[in-house]
Amino acid sequence: MTGSGGTRDLEEARAVLAAAERVVVLTGSGISAEAGVPTFRGAGGLWRSHRPEELATPEAFRRDPALVWGWYRWRRALVGACRPNPGHVALAAFALGPRDVEIVTQNVDGLHQRAAQDAAADGDPAAGFPTELHGSLLRDRCSRCDRRTDAEIPPPGSVPGPDDPGAADQAPPRCVSCDAPVRPDVVWFGEALDASSLEHAFEAAREADACLVVGTSALVYPAAGVPRAAVAAGRPVIEVNLEPTPLTPYATFSLQGSAGTILPRVLGG
Numbered sequence: 001m002t003g004s005g006g007t008r009d010l011e012e013a014r015a016v017l018a019a020a021e022r023v024v025v026l027t028g029s030g031i032s033a034e035a036g037v038p039t040f041r042g043a044g045g046l047w048r049s050h051r052p053e054e055l056a057t058p059e060a061f062r063r064d065p066a067l068v069w070g071w072y073r074w075r076r077a078l079v080g081a082c083r084p085n086p087g088h089v090a091l092a093a094f095a096l097g098p099r100d101v102e103i104v105t106q107n108v109d110g111l112h113q114r115a116a117q118d119a120a121a122d123g124d125p126a127a128g129f130p131t132e133l134h135g136s137l138l139r140d141r142c143s144r145c146d147r148r149t150d151a152e153i154p155p156p157g158s159v160p161g162p163d164d165p166g167a168a169d170q171a172p173p174r175c176v177s178c179d180a181p182v183r184p185d186v187v188w189f190g191e192a193l194d195a196s197s198l199e200h201a202f203e204a205a206r207e208a209d210a211c212l213v214v215g216t217s218a219l220v221y222p223a224a225g226v227p228r229a230a231v232a233a234g235r236p237v238i239e240v241n242l243e244p245t246p247l248t249p250y251a252t253f254s255l256q257g258s259a260g261t262i263l264p265r266v267l268g269g
């Protein structure tokens with residue numbers, strides 16, 4: 001039964017989550033949209049002015065490292081100015097509760113970790129730390145020897161955006177070990193995801209009592225396969241999104257609306 005997203009669906013989805021001992025959550029850029037982080041596709045998305053193949057591929061970085069590095073510096077400055085929103089906060093509080101909650105994210109913005117740290121106060125924030133399938137914007141990685149370091153986050157507003165005059169092209173720094181260009185530690189199109197993280201996500205999806213999917217277009221694989229694994233294992237899937245996605249026909253409940261509004265209601269105690 002696919003729900004239409006009304007109050008009854010929300011109450012039923014809430015009951016399913018409350019009864020579950022193990023919950024897997026897959027998040028996408030929509031959960032961070034209300035924090036001010038742009039999504040990728042659709043109105044206002046990051047792919048509006050550039051095609052992904054021009055920026056988020058290893059070929060693009062080889063072809064024009066300054067363009068790609070400048071774009072990521074702009075995004076780092078933007079994310080550095082953002083704070084977790086009520087969706088992140090509700091999820092972090094849910095993860096601190098009595099259930100086994102596995103958060104799997106496609107996001108690279110570090111906002112789940114920040115929400116978990118805030119929610120845990122003096123406790124252990126690890127409960128709300130996600131498996132990051134697409135890496136992190138907050139780390140650099142050498143394009144040759146894979147040496148990883150914390151990224152420098154430019155001050156908010158200090159980097160011109162891709163549509164600003166004098167847009168930010170900047171040569172990437174060089175690795176201190178091998179002198180190759182440094183890149184952001186994110187997963188680009190055509191690159192493999194970390195195998196153990198991916199296996200962990202699929203196993204969590206197959207074994208969970210419920211799967212919650214928030215703010216993703218469910219188009220990018222293999223991440224989009226995670227809720228499909230839950231469906232295949234007969235687990236209830238609850239989707240939260242502003243609009244239908246290719247996953248919607250398979251979802252047990254499709255809750256249409258913003259993550260910041262729906263998550264506190266569907267997860268709240």
Ligand code: BJW
Pocket residue numbers: 027028029030031033034039040041042045052056106107108134186187188189190191192193214215216217218219220221222240241242243245257258259260
């Ligand atoms: C709200 C909201 C609000 C808004 N509240 N909701 C099968 C078929 C065809 C192609 C492939 C396939 N399998 C693999 C591929 C190729 C490719 C792929 O999937 N392409 C598709 C586009 C078709 N996949 C890959 O290349 C992957 N690698 C791979 O397969 O490797 C194979 C390999 C194996 C062994 C050796 C070598 C290779 C890698 C994919 C990497 C994706 N990387 C990016 C960039 C990360 C770095 C960066 O940030 O710059 O990841 S692309 C981009 O898309 C980013 C995101 O994580 C990802 C998903 O996007 P997301 O989060 O879903 O965002 P949007 O914008 O698409 O959607 C937002 C949603 O939120 C919308 O639905 C809104 O309605 C909603 N929303 N506001 C609730 N307030």
Ligand code: ZN
Pocket residue numbers: 142143144145146147175176177178179180
């Ligand atoms: Zn190196």
